[in-house]
């Protein structure tokens with residue numbers, strides 16, 4: 001029997017557990033600033049509640065974002081390390097695809113956009129048609145998002161949400177293995193903030209020079 | 216209890232370290248460094264370091280297990296740096312450690328990085344004395360500690376009030392166009408120079424400063440003095456005697472570090488000093504410290520250079536002592552603490 005653990009820290013802390021064909025279990029901590037603190041206790045609780053041990057897992061699905069980097073890495077490194085130690089495969093999926101799958105299962109329109117908060121007045125988003133991602137994930141200002149029905153945790157930053165706004169850990173665990181492979185690296189979409197330094201600034205006391213004086 | 220078998224993980228700055236230790240025996244010690252990726256920025260870029268930690272964590276763990284030929288199911292505990300360090304970097308190692316602890320049902324120990332720099336010497340030189348001093352010098356820290364118990368009782372008697380010593384090396388190296396990191400390149404350049412050529416200032420050593428900052432350090436004024444000296448020389452159209460500048464700068468750093476370390480030993484009645492951190496590899500610091508400690512009757516202990524820079528063995532060595540003393544493990548709910556004080560050994 002398959003026992004799949006789903007983890008996603010692209011927004012809050014989300015875990016899901018799918019055992020065979022039974023209805024998946026879900027555990028959530030609605031906190032966007034304590035991923036490293038909350039994730040592992042949540043997984044332990046989820047497994048314990050199902051009467052299972054970590055060694056019972058047969059697979060792991062992890063949301064690789066996009067999302068704020070520090071929190072996102074918590075889920076990814078946790079999934080990769082669990083996979084390594086337990087000897088089970090880790091499947092990375094785009095977190096926006098999970099929300100799209102949720103909506104597709106409950107009567108989504110033909111075309112829609114899933115968006116999440118990228119901070120700095122931008123959103124991460126992807127465009128879906130007939131349930132498939134046809135463009136994205138992108139990061140841009142909200143006014144660059146095509147005018148389509150909206151879902152996802154950042155939908156309200158773009159307009160009005162008409163689909164699900166919260167990633168469902170149960171769908172992640174149950175449907176994750178069939179979603180497109182997004183790799184095992186976070187979908188950063190942005191380069192690190194870093195500037196190559198210019199010439200060092202002068203450390204000498206600067207004399208006040210009369211305007212127009214020639215050197 | 217037989218000697219504890221401990222896994223150690225470290226990711227506080229730009230090195231991803233994983234090690235296995237049995238008691239005081241180092242079984243495996245693997246480090247992946249992202250230093251190359253920071254060279255063009257002239258310093259560690261936190262986001263670049265964090266991304267590199269995530270890429271390196273599992274491969275480094277695999278290498279450590281393979282080289283020690285240890286099955287992780289046999290370990291007695293997972294020890295990891297909980298702070299101080301860069302938040303984004305720390306959470307990668309901490310999350311990996313929690314995953315291992317949960318998956319294998321092993322106790323987790325979130326430990327202090329600075330204390331690890333001291334404890335790692337156990338692997339090279341055996342048991343530590345009852346009470347001793349420590350001088351930690353690296354790109355991120357410059358501290359003087361009095362250690363009564365490596366697992367529970369450390370007091371920071373002094374620290375830098377501005378730049379860390381290693382940071383001053385980086386800045387001066389950049390000023391002299393010598394590249395990054397500054398420590399090794401300045402050390403090499405200084406070998407051919409006269410350490411007495413230029414009288415650079417010794418921070419916080421005036422009678423007035425000593426009243427309030429007897430065991431503290433300041434390297435920001437020194438960096439500015441070097442910068443002014445070099446700039447003035449260039450404005451005057453003269454060549455910059457790079458070897459003399461490097462040697463004189465290095466002398467100023469080593470002089471103040473060793474003088475204050477010896478003063479701490481005398482004041483607190485300590486006859487052993489452990490030197491740790493990346494800058495502990497510096498030749499002039501080692502030479503001058505040996506000279507002054509010898510004269511003062513203080514024994515200096517220093518781990519091999521590969522264990523002075525950040526690594527997982529620091530955490531494993533400290534963790535083995537913590538487990539040996541029977542301290543309670545950390546909760547799975549602990550977070551990373553970028554400013555963790557040195558007095559907190561175990562989170």
Ligand SMILES: [Zn+2]
Nearest residue numbers: 332353492525
């Ligand atoms: Zn360090």
